[in-house]
Amino acid sequence: xxxxxxxxxxxxxxxxxxxxxxxxxxxxxxxxxxxxxxxxxxxxxxxxxxxxxxxxxxxxxxxxxxxxxxxxxxxxxxxxxxxxxxxxxxxxxxxxxxxxxxxxxxxxxxxxxxxxxxxxxxxxxxxxxxxxxxxxxxxxxxxxxxxxxxxxxxxxxxxxxxxxxxxxxxxxxxxxxxxxxxxxxxxxxxxxxxxxxxxxxxxxxxxxxxxxxxxxxxxxxxxxxxxxxxxxxxxxxxxxxxxxxxxxxxxxxxxxxxxxxxxxxxxxxxxxxxxxxxxxxxxxxxxxxxxxxxxxxxxxxxxxxxxxxxxxxxxxxxxxxxxxxxxxxxxxxxxxxxxxxxxxxxxxxxxxxxxxxxxxxxxxxxxxxxxxxxxxxxxxxxxxxxxxxxxxxxxxxxxxxxxxxxxxxxxxxxxxxxxxxxxxxxxxxxxxxxxxxxxxxxxxxxxxxxxxxxxxxxxxxxxxxxxxxxxxxxxxxxxxxxxxxxxxxxxxxxxxxxxxxxxxxxxxxxxxxxxxxxxxxxxxxxxxxxxxxxxxxxxxxxxxxxxxxxxxxxxxxxxxxxxxxxxxxxxxxxxxxxxxxxxxxxxxxxxxxxxxxxxxxxxxxxxxxxxxxxxxxxxxxxxxxxxxxxxxxxxxxxxxxxxxxxxxxxxxxxxxxxxxxxxxxxxxxx
Amino acid sequence: xxxxxxxxxxxxxxxxxxxxxxxxxxxxxxxxxxxxxxxxxxxxxxxxxxxxxxxxxxxxxxxxxxxxxxxxxxxxxxxxxxxxxxxxxxxxxxxxxxxxxxxxxxxxxxxxxxxxxxxxxxxxxxxxxxxxxxxxxxxxxxxxxxxxxx
Amino acid sequence: xxxxxxxxxxxxxxxxxxxxxxxxxxxxxxxxxxxxxxxxxxxxxxxxxxxxxxxxxxxxxxxxxxxxxxxxxxxxxxxxxxxxxxxxxxxxxxxxxxxxxxxxxxxxxxxxxxxxxxxx
Numbered sequence: 001x002x003x004x005x006x007x008x009x010x011x012x013x014x015x016x017x018x019x020x021x022x023x024x025x026x027x028x029x030x031x032x033x034x035x036x037x038x039x040x041x042x043x044x045x046x047x048x049x050x051x052x053x054x055x056x057x058x059x060x061x062x063x064x065x066x067x068x069x070x071x072x073x074x075x076x077x078x079x080x081x082x083x084x085x086x087x088x089x090x091x092x093x094x095x096x097x098x099x100x101x102x103x104x105x106x107x108x109x110x111x112x113x114x115x116x117x118x119x120x121x122x123x124x125x126x127x128x129x130x131x132x133x134x135x136x137x138x139x140x141x142x143x144x145x146x147x148x149x150x151x152x153x154x155x156x157x158x159x160x161x162x163x164x165x166x167x168x169x170x171x172x173x174x175x176x177x178x179x180x181x182x183x184x185x186x187x188x189x190x191x192x193x194x195x196x197x198x199x200x201x202x203x204x205x206x207x208x209x210x211x212x213x214x215x216x217x218x219x220x221x222x223x224x225x226x227x228x229x230x231x232x233x234x235x236x237x238x239x240x241x242x243x244x245x246x247x248x249x250x251x252x253x254x255x256x257x258x259x260x261x262x263x264x265x266x267x268x269x270x271x272x273x274x275x276x277x278x279x280x281x282x283x284x285x286x287x288x289x290x291x292x293x294x295x296x297x298x299x300x301x302x303x304x305x306x307x308x309x310x311x312x313x314x315x316x317x318x319x320x321x322x323x324x325x326x327x328x329x330x331x332x333x334x335x336x337x338x339x340x341x342x343x344x345x346x347x348x349x350x351x352x353x354x355x356x357x358x359x360x361x362x363x364x365x366x367x368x369x370x371x372x373x374x375x376x377x378x379x380x381x382x383x384x385x386x387x388x389x390x391x392x393x394x395x396x397x398x399x400x401x402x403x404x405x406x407x408x409x410x411x412x413x414x415x416x417x418x419x420x421x422x423x424x425x426x427x428x429x430x431x432x433x434x435x436x437x438x439x440x441x442x443x444x445x446x447x448x449x450x451x452x453x454x455x456x457x458x459x460x461x462x463x464x465x466x467x468x469x470x471x472x473x474x475x476x477x478x479x480x481x482x483x484x485x486x487x488x489x490x491x492x493x494x495x496x497x498x499x500x501x502x503x504x505x506x507x508x509x510x511x512x513x514x515x516x517x518x519x520x521x522x523x524x525x526x527x528x529x530x531x532x533x534x535x536x537x538x539x540x541x542x543x544x545x546x547x548x549x550x551x552x553x554x555x556x557x558x559x560x561x562x563x564x565x566x567x568x569x570x571x572x573x574x575x576x577x578x579x580x581x582x583x584x585x586x587x588x589x590x591x592x593x594x595x596x597x598x599x600x601x602x603x604x605x606x607x608x609x610x611x612x613x614x615x616x617x618x619x620x621x622x623x624x625x626x627x628x629x630x631x632x633x634x635x636x637x638x639x640x641x642x643x644x645x646x647x648x649x650x651x652x653x654x655x656x657x658x659x660x661x662x663x664x665x666x667x668x669x670x
Numbered sequence: 671x672x673x674x675x676x677x678x679x680x681x682x683x684x685x686x687x688x689x690x691x692x693x694x695x696x697x698x699x700x701x702x703x704x705x706x707x708x709x710x711x712x713x714x715x716x717x718x719x720x721x722x723x724x725x726x727x728x729x730x731x732x733x734x735x736x737x738x739x740x741x742x743x744x745x746x747x748x749x750x751x752x753x754x755x756x757x758x759x760x761x762x763x764x765x766x767x768x769x770x771x772x773x774x775x776x777x778x779x780x781x782x783x784x785x786x787x788x789x790x791x792x793x794x795x796x797x798x799x800x801x802x803x804x805x806x807x808x809x810x811x812x813x814x815x816x817x818x819x820x
Numbered sequence: 821x822x823x824x825x826x827x828x829x830x831x832x833x834x835x836x837x838x839x840x841x842x843x844x845x846x847x848x849x850x851x852x853x854x855x856x857x858x859x860x861x862x863x864x865x866x867x868x869x870x871x872x873x874x875x876x877x878x879x880x881x882x883x884x885x886x887x888x889x890x891x892x893x894x895x896x897x898x899x900x901x902x903x904x905x906x907x908x909x910x911x912x913x914x915x916x917x918x919x920x921x922x923x924x925x926x927x928x929x930x931x932x933x934x935x936x937x938x939x940x
Contacts, residue, residue: 003839011832044829047874051903052830054925062925170923174905220907223914224921282831297727536711581713621712623759624719624731624766624819628712634722634729642710642722642729 010282011056015101018045019094020347026090027350033082042090043069043076049097061100064112068093071119079123086122088358091351093119148179148212150236155222156189156204158229159197168201174221179211208236285377288338295327295334296525296617302327303615303638328615331525335376339521342420342429343371345380349391353416356395363402363413364395370420375427379519382499383429386492390431390515391416393489398433398513408510410434426501426543427521432514438507440464447473462600465505469493497649500526500541500632502598518598528616528635528645531594531607534583537643539616539635540605544596544648551591551606563658565593565604573659574604575651580630596648603655605646618645680778685810686753686770689741694803694810695753697776701765704752719819723767725754732767738818739794747771757815766819779803784812822939823847823864827857827871827883828901833924837870837901840928841935854883865892868939870922870931873902873909881916888917897938901926 025042032038046069054062072090074080093115099107153175157168175181186204196202209218215233222231302324309320346368357364375383399405399414406412417432440461447453447467459467467473471490496503501519520526520543528539529548549567564571574593588608595604616635621628621644632647682697702725709721709732718737722729732752736743749772757766784801800812824846826837831852838848849866851857855878857871869887873880880900887893897919905923913921919938922931 007832007835007839010835011830014830014832041876044874044876047903048830051924052832054903055833055836217907220911223907223910224919300727536713581711619729621722621729622731622764622766623762624733624764625712625715625722627716628714630714631712634710636724636727636729640724641708642724644710644712644722 008056009284011052011058012101013282014052015049015061016098018049019098021045022094023091023351024347026087026094027354029082030084030087030354039076039082043072046072053101058101058104060104060107060109060112061097064093064100064116065097067116068097068119071116071123074123083122086119089115089118089122091354148210151209151211151215151218152234152236153207153209153218153232154186154204155207155225155229155231156186157201157225159200168203168205171221171225172205172207175207175209175218178213178217178221179209181210182208204230288377291334292338295331298327299331299525299615299617300636300638304640307638331615335521335525338377339374340377340380341371342373342375342380342383342427343368345384345387346371346418346420348384349387349418352388352391353395356392360395361401362395362399364399365413365415366418367415368418373420373422373427374521375420375519376521379499382495383517383519386495386517387418387429387431389489389492391418394431394433394435394513394515398435400436404436408436423518427519429517429519430514432512434512437509437511438465438468438505438513439509440507443467461507462505465507468505469503497647500648502649526616526618528614529594530611530614530637530643531577531592531605532609532611533577533581533607534585536581536583537611537637537641538577538607539614539643539645540594540596541616541645541648542613544598546595546597546602548610549593549595549604551593567595567602567604570602572602572604573655574606575655575658576606578606578608596651598648598652601652601656603652605651616645679781681781681784682776683779683810683812684753684776685774685805686751686768687772687774688770689736689739689744691739691741692774692805692808692810693735693770694779694812695755695768695815699755699757699815701754701756703773704754704767706746706750706752723752725765725767728765730754730765730767732769733819734769735813735818736769738798744771755815757819759816759820766815768815777805779805779810779812821845821847822868823849823866824868824870824935824939825849825851825857825860825866826901827851827854827869827875827880829853829872829875833872833901836928837931840931844932844936846935846939854878854880854886857883858886861887861893862890866896868896868935869898870901870935871898873900873904873913881912884913884918885916899934899938901931 022042022045025038025045029035029038029042046065050062050065050069053059053065068090075082075086080086096107096112096115100112155171172181172183175183184206186206189204190196190202211217215235218233219231222229225231302320306320306324309316312320350366353364353366356362394416395414399416400408400410402412405414415434417430419428419430419432421428443464444453444459444467447464447470448455450473452467452470452473453459468489469492473489493503496517496519499519501517504516504518506514506516520541527542529542529545531538531540547567549565552565555563555565563574563576565574566572572595578587591606591608592610593604593606594610595602597603614635614637618633619635620633621631625631629650630647631644632650633645634642635645637643683694684697684700684703685692685694687693704725707723709723711721712719718735719731719733721732721734723732724730734743735741751770751773753768753770753773755766755768756763758764759766780803784803794811798814798818800814802812803810822845824837824841826834826848827850828834828837829852834850834852838850842848849860849864851860853875854871857869858878860866861869869884871880871883875883878886880902884898887896887898898917899920899922900913900918901922901924903924910921920934922934
């Protein structure tokens with residue numbers, strides 16, 4: 001049944017959220033082991049996973065979580081403290097639950113067993129260390145086997161019992177669970193066939209039960225049976241069992257039962273503070289992607305419509321304008337739905353940092369800010385890996401060992417800061433450490449050694465920092481398991497560029513390093529500046545455009561050669577797109593320069609004509625064009641034709657290389 | 671040559687004319703056949719995939735096999751068509767348009783009549799051809815599109 | 821159409837209850853904790869309530885105690901649907917006004933039978 005499959009899918013999502021909550025709670029407990037409400041949160045997450053897991057056939061999950069819960073229950077009941085060892089064991093157990101849910105076939109049962117042993121050792125180890133806990137447990141059981149008491153339990157449920165939800169089978173099961181039971185049905189009250197009311201329960205049962213539990217436990221089986229039931233519970237006097245042992249056992253067993261309600265009543269209701277905003281709805285991520293695709297197509301169709309409506313009759317024009325307005329509102333709403341706070345991503349790194357800190361022996365604190373900053377969900381998903389790399393690098397390379405820190409007059413524990421904030425149409429995400437900062441000399445030496453730069457190359461500080469993003473570059477003196485394998489930073493850079501973003505590095509010697517990712521708000525639709533170069537039309541992302549100026553007449557006449565433009569007393573290099581696109585047609589008499597920028601880099605792009613701004617639905621180019629770096633994608637214009645989108649980061653790089661060459665040439669000339 | 675108990679395996683193909691030669695493409699790969707639409711030039715791309723076209727909102731690369739077979743470039747005519755195929759590129763199903771001077775027909779080729787490309791005496795690179803066959807007096811070329819485009 | 825309010829912090833359990841009951845002609849209303857359940861119950865009267873015990877914000881026991889204070893909910897059947905089977909909790913639930921108790925994991929038939937019998 002597909003709807004069951006759907007419910008199972010909901011369970012998977014829910015479980016992954018609960019596992020996240022569990023992880024966060026455990027990480028918090030690491031620092032605040034006495035926080036009751038954290039313990040409750042962790043416990044409740046386990047509890048729900050267990051219940052729902054069993055519901056959807058994840059029996060291995062339910063069984064494992066049950067044992068996990070049992071161990072953790074000691075913490076909840078205040079019998080064991082929440083030690084770092086327990087947190088570590090619980091985190092590993094949490095990972096195992098995830099494996100059990102995501103890849104049940106691959107999960108290793110033996111591994112699960114060893115995790116549970118570790119958990120039990122973590123809670124029980126603490127118990128052994130608490131002297132008061134051990135001695136008073138012994139007297140009862142010491143007298144050897146306690147066979148229990150025999151009882152005869154007879155019950156007839158009332159006529160209304162089934163109607164009220166009672167299930168005699170469950171009651172019989174529960175009696176079974178108390179000890180050994182022999183069940184006989186009592187059929188004396190069953191009426192002749194034609195008088196049978198199928199909704200009433202005419203049967204009765206007699207159960208011969210041997211149990212160590214007190215009478216109260218048997219009575220409790222019948223709690224929810226309506227008052228007209230007849231229940232007789234009698235101790236069997238013919239029992240062969242010595243009565244003395246039973247009498248001793250009973251009060252001991254009765255203690256927890258009596259104590260529980262009070263404990264329940266006292267449990268702090270801190271949860272009430274959490275309070276959630278109601279009225280939210282769960283939607284499958286793919287549906288959001290689909291919605292975005294449809295809106296994208298609608299935007300294109302609408303552009304076409306408004307083009308057709310130009311010069312048409314006024315009725316058509318009015319409708320086209322109305323649709324234009326609605327489409328742009330729909331686009332904004334849709335993009336809004338896809339926005340998620342980046343905090344959901346930051347949360348994941350706490351675990352990473354916890355593990356890194358243990359592995360490398362560097363105490364680290366994670367400080368996050370700007371969690372509420374919203375980004376497109378696809379962007380958030382694709383940011384995860386680059387941020388993992390950056391955080392690893394920061395802890396592994398950025399932070400010094402505790403002794404070195406102390407020697408430098410810093411606190412032994414390092415701080416990693418994750419910060420997100422809006423800046424115009426961009427989001428800036430910064431990973432900072434308070435470590436030693438980048439060693440420009442060492443980076444330079446390394447680059448030289450690896451043949452990435454020439455010995456005489458003069459590089460600015462930011463150019464040296466950019467060397468870190470070269471494929472194969474690694475400065476780690478020893479290759480560690482965490483980072484320093486020479487893959488990473490170049491992959492980070494490529495991923496960020498694919499997201500149409502950029503990376504900046506700032507380093508303060510002895511004080512730390514900041515790596516800032518600049519990212520557009522969304523991936524799917526951008527505002528673009530449509531330009532014409534020869535016969536071709538191209539889109540420049542408007543967020544990168546600073547201004548448009550006329551190409552000075554003197555420059556227009558030349559081709560190639562010295563390409564610097566004086567923009568308000570600053571020299572800006574420029575690229576002639578006509579040359580880049582190999583245009584054969586004659587240039588327009590009044591060419592324009594579009595000044596684009598990212599960070600502190602600026603570049604002019606010479607075009608024939610500026611056609612205006614254009615809502616651009618970004619489509620990717622196929623693998624056959626993966627080798628063409630100048631374009632980040634393509635879009636469909638109102639007339640149905642395709643326009644390519646210029647890759648700003650790539651163009652800036654080309655511009656920088658060109659400027660470099662110009663400088664070298666002028667140096668040689670001098 | 672052919673045993674009577676085993677009927678010859680037939681291959682459904684679409685035949686098309688490119689640069690004066692007849693090519694055959696497995697019909698199963700063909701998604702649609704379009705009249706020529708405006709092609710957008712991709713500066714910097716390899717010659718044989720110099721353009722992209724809009725196929726129902728998807729950006730589809732347009733391949734011109736004439737480059738790979740060393741044929742003369744000619745201006746499009748009223749018969750020029752774009753054959754949209756689905757090809758596996760790097761393990762991903764990718765729509766690709768092929769420029770054809772004209773589309774002939776959907777027909778069947780007996781696989782037994784196909785021969786592998788002769789290593790010598792061919793004007794074309796043998797690795798681009800899966801086989802050649804005869805149909806009447808016509809030589810039919812079965813190109814290896816995945817190889818040509820990768 | 822008879823309506824059933826399912827209160828559970830687990831969306832998958834709510835979905836399962838919905839699947840089980842809506843296919844048999846019951847209207848199912850959902851709430852993810854006691855506080856929301858109370859809001860829902862007040863906003864639109866329901867004929868029966870199936871609730872979890874352990875939930876954030878407001879747990880099942882508090883929820884039904886509050887519910888039983890409302891005149892409209894004096895006689896409405898309330899069934900607990902929970903992983904717990906601790907007798908003391910059951911006793912507490914009974915005192916708070918619960919009508920029945922089903923232990924998770926439950927069979928769809930089992931829930932349906934109970935609801936059918938209670939609501940007809």
